[in-house]
Amino acid sequence: MSESKPATGESKVSESKLWGGRFTGGLDPLMQAFNDSLSFDKRMWRQDLRGSRAYATALVGAGLLTEAEASELHRGLDLVAAEWQSGSFVPAPSDEDIHTANERRLKELVGAPAAKLHTGRSRNDQVATDIRLWLMDYLSDELLPQLRRLINTLVSRAESETGVLMPGYTHLQRAQPVRWSHWLLSYASMLRRDCQRLADCRARTAVCPLGSGALAGNPFGVDRQALADALGFTSGVTWNSLDAVADRDFASEFQFAAAMLGNHLSRLAEDLILFCSKEFGFVTLSDAYSTGSSLMPQKKNADSLELIRGKTGRLCGHLVSLLMVQKSLPSAFNKDLQEDKEGLFDSADTVSAVVRIADGVVATLTVHPEACAGALSCDMLATDLAYYLVRRGVPFREAHAASGRCVALAEAKACQLHQLTFEDFRTVSEKFGEDVTQLWDFETSVEQYGAFGGTALESVRQQVAAFRRWLGDEQK
Template sequence: MFEEDIEGSKAYAEALRKINLLTTKETEEICRGLDMVKKEWKTGDFEIKTGDEDIHTANERRLKEIIGEPATKLHVGRSRNDQVATDMKLWLLSNTKLLDEGIRHLIRKMVFRASQEIDIIMPGYTHLQRAQPVRWSHFLLSHAWSLKNDNDKLGTFRKATSVMPLGSGALAGNPFSIDRISLANSLKFEEITPNSMQAVSDRDFIAEFLFWASMVGIHLSRLAEDLILFSSKEFGFINLSDAYSTGSSLMPQKRNPDSLELIRGIGGSLFGECCSFVLVLKSLPSTYNKDLQSDKEAMFKAFDKLKSLLDVAIGTVETLKVNEDKCRLALSLEMLATDVAYYLVRKGVPFREAHHLAGQVVSESEKKKVNLSDLTLGELKLISEHFEHDIEKVWNYENSIEQYQATGGTAKSSVEKQIEKLQIFLQEDVALDSK
C-alpha cells in the first residue's frame, strides 16, 4: 500500500499547512520527497531496513533521509491507527475497479455468446434431472445476471467504504482542528467518519469485501460446475479449448476441465478468508488491537484469488465450443409433460386438476412404453375429454419454449430483452472510473 500511504501523507501535509503547522516550503519539500519515495517503490529501488515496522514507518524513515527535519513534522496529530484504515480504504477503492472490469468483461462474453447462439435449445435442469426445454442463451444469461447483481453490490460497497477515517488519531481524535472535510475531498472520499473510536477499530468494510468476494466466488463456482458437467461425455454439450483443459497423465482419451475445477476449488476458499477474519473481529475490545493486522492478509489474498478466477472464467467462456446437435439430442418428449398441463389449463381445466391429468398421460405412455406424442387422441380422451386434435402442437420443443414470453422467460423475445438490458448496462459509463 505504498502508493495509498504516500498519497494520504501528501494530503495530510497540505491539511497541516492550512492550520499553520507546516510552512508552504516545508509542505512542498515533504510532497517532493514523498514523490521520490514513490518513484523508488515503483522502480524497485526502495530499500527496506530492519527498523521499518510497516509501510508507514518505512516511508517516513526514507522521507527523512531525503529531506531531513521537515519529515519529522508530518505525523503530528496522526496515528498509524487512522492512517492504516485510510490506506486500506484507498487501496480497496482503487483496486476494486479491476474486479468491476473483470466482472463486466465476463458478462460481456456471456452476452455476446447469448446473442450469437440464441437459437440453440437444450434441456433445463432441476435437481440435476431433465426438466423443461430452454435456450442455451437463457442458461448463459442466468449466470450473467448473478454477476450483474454482484457488480451492483460492489457499487454499494464502494459507496459505503468511501468514508475517511483520517483525522481520528489513535482513538480520541485530532487535537489540531484540521479540516477533515477538505482532507476527505482531496483524497476523493465522499464522507468522513463521525466517531474517532469507531473509525480506528472499524474493519466492517474488510468483512463486507470478503463476503462480497465470497459470493462472487460462489457464483463463479456454480458456473464452473455446470460447465464441468456439460463438458463430460455423459452430456457432451460443450468442449473446452486446449488452453483451459489438460490431458490425463495416464488415460490419453481424456481431457480434464482443470480450469473450471480450479475456479470451483479456489472459489470456495474465498469464504474461508471471510470466515476466519470475521472471527477475529468477534471478541475485540474497543478501538485498535493488533489482531486487526490480519485484515491485510485476508484482503490481499481474497483480491488476488478473485482476480485470477475472473481471468480464467473469461478465457474459458470465450473459447468453449457449444455442440448444438448434442444439446438438441438431449431433449426428450417427457420434458413436455408440463406443457400438457398448460394445454389443459388453456382449455379451462383448473391447474391442480390439469397437473393430475398430465401425470396420468405420462403414466399411460410409460405403461405402453411409447413417447407421449405416440398416444392416440382416443387414448388421451379416455383421460380427459378436453384433449383435441390441437394437442399435436404441444409435441414441439420450439413451441414449448416460445410460450414463456413473460419477462424473464426463455422465449426468444424475452431472451432478446435480457440481452438488450445487459448491453445497456455494459454500455453505460463505468461510474467507478470517474471516482
C-alpha cells in the same frame, strides 16, 4: 546507587521505532518477525504515500507546517514513490510496516520536516485510510472492469447463439427446454448482482477515517473534509473516531461479495464441467483452458473450471476468518486487526484470477447445438400438457394431475409421452382435443415463455438489450 543503563544496541529501539520512546529493551527477534507486517502491507505503498501528501497539506491549513516544509515533504514523498515504482526501495530491519518504512525513508531524504508529518496522526487512522484507499482503487481499476468484461462475454454469446435449444435442469434432472442463451444470461444476471454489491461496497468504503488519531480524534483542527476530498473519499468522513480506527466492516463486506461472486462462478464451473463431459457433450473447452493426464493420453480435463470451483472455498474461508478476528474485539484499535490484510489481498488476487479465467473459458468454448437438441425428450413437455388443458379452462391443479396420469399411462404402455394416441389422451381427460398430438415441438414450447425474463426468443432479446443498456450505464 547509580541507575543501570541499557545496552547500546537496545537503546537504538527508541531511534528506529515510531513507538520507541517508552522502551529501553530490544525486541526478541521472534517477536520482531511476529509483529512485522511489511512483507504484505507494502502493497499499500501508493496509498500510504497519497495519504501522507494529503496530510502534509492539511497540516499547512492547520498552521503546523509552512508551505516550504510541505513542498519539501511532497518532494520527498515523490522520491520515495519513485523508489517503490522502480523496485529500488530498500527496507531497513526496523521497518515493521509500510508506514514505518515510508516515514523512515522520507526522513533520510528530506531530514527535519519529516519529523512533523505524523503530528496528530496515528498509525491507527493511517492504516484505516490506506486499506480503504487500496480497496477503492482495486475495485475501480481491476475487479469491477474485469467482471463487466465477463458479463459482456456472456451477453455477447447469448445474443449470437439464440437458436440453440437445450434441457433446463432442476435437481440435476431434465426439466423443461430452454435456450442456451437463456442459460448464459442466468449467469450474467448473477454477476450483475455481484457488480452492484461490489459497487455498493466501494461506496461504503469511500469514507475517510484520516484525522481520527489513535482513538480520540485530532487536536489540531485539521480539515477532515478537505482530506476526504483530496483523497477521493466520495462518501465523506467517518462520524466517530473510536469507531473509525477499528471499523473493518467494509473489508468484511468485500470478503462477502468476493465469496458470493466465487459461489456464482463455482456454479457456472460445475454446470460447464458437466456439459463438457462425454455424458453430456454440450460444449467443448478450448485447449487453452484444459489440461491432460500424466497417465491417460486421451484425457482432456477441465482444470480451469475445477480450480474456479476449488478456489471459492478459499474465498469463503477468508470471509469467516475476518469475521472471527473481529467478533470479540474491545472498542478502538487492537493489533488483531493486522490480520485483516493478508486475507483481503489474497481474496482480491484470487477472485480477480477466477473472473479472468471464467471470461476466457466462456469466450473460447464451443457449443454443440446438435448434442444439446439431442438431449431434449418429450417427457420434458409434460408441463405443456398441463398448460394445454389450462388454456381449455381446466384449473391448473386438475390439469397438473391429468398430465401426471398421462405420464403414468405412457410408462405403463412402455412408450414415450408423445407416442400416446389421441384416444389414450381422451381416457385421461375429455378436454384433450385432436390437436394435443401437435404439442411435441420444442421450439413451440420455449416460445410460450414470452413474459420478460423467460426463455422465448423475444424475451431473450429483451434481456440482452437490458444488459446492453446496463453495461453502457456502467461505463459512464
